[in-house]
Amino acid sequence: MSQIVLTTDTLGTTTAGALEYASPVIYGTPIGTQRGVIPNSQFYRLNADYVGTASTSAQGIYGSSLGVTLSSSTVYAFEMVVVFSKTATATAHSLSLSFAGAATINNILYGGVYNALSGVFTSGSGSGPLTFFSNTAAAASMGNASATANWNWPMQLRGTVNINAGGTFIPQYTTSVSVGPYSTLAGSYFLIYPIGSAGLINVGTWA
């Protein structure tokens, strides 16, 4: 047997050891009545650098218009680790993040740490990590890059989004000036999983 298929049903009384399915989420109850969401992540990871476009238009982080398809009336949690890097165009500019696509959004909140570093990208620490938070899918600026050809934006962000109408959900970035282009470096990833139907999410013993 290589798979088990559960039929969706209304969640009933919790039982320790139970694995359950009530669309759109698979749940597990490891202890007592502590039913929990089992993350089933739609996952995208770059295996090679993705070269973007020198443009001031919004563009996909992982592909020109690469996004994930999400369902209507569903809340998702997501996480992304990304490094943007460029080696050309010594022009100061800002960089913004946004989400686009056919899906419509009731609300969103995401944030985390990032940095804005000059020089050729190298692994290692960067002083003064910065923070970024946004409660809009529209473009939100991460700040400015100096008039330097070599520039990098490493970031780790997490959040949740409440989807109204289903459709594609496309992570994007925009530069205020046509520079670079930036590349999204290999190893950058995005994962997203459903945590419940649209509305307040309360799974487990929260009371």
Next chain:
Amino acid sequence: MSSIVLGADTLLGTTPAIGSVEFDGKAFYATAQGTQRGIIPGAQFFRLESNLAGANVTTAQNTFGVSVTLSTSTIYAFESVIALSKAAGATSHTFSVGFGGSATVNNIGYGIIEKSNTTSFTNLSNSDTIQAFIQTVSATSMGTVASAAQFFMQNIKGTVSINGGGTFTPQYTLSAAPGGAYSTLAGSYFLIYPIGASGANISVGAWA
């Protein structure tokens, strides 16, 4: 079939079968490759769909308005993204984070990255970024606020070893009543899931 119920059994010391899904009474596990057994997070999840208004007080306040119930002698991993703001009241006060509830704690360790400013959630200034690793559930100050408009954004990740089971409550505390209350914003969330029994290192998989 909409559910499968596994009976709890001992895992440690046994060689996992590839493709297996297991349950030991604390957590679910899956082994997809070799002996690389892994925890399947079963996260108790709370996410605010609308803003939650707090109070203009100095007592500890419940960040989400709810508590989660945790079990005796169990270690949990948790993660949270929280946005708080207020628009009124310029009385100087410190803003502290912590945890309350009836559960007792053996130990806790969590990292917090917090950005605060007086303009907006997407303000570009990063001069007020705090990074800390906190090893107590007691209220720990994130700094002083003396403006009417204030915005806090927190990114938290950590683990807690529970001794006596009970409720576990994410909280914030103000050292003085500012003159206006904070609200926890829609989209803020907290998730927590068991990763093993307390009293020892958590080591799941091929760690050696």
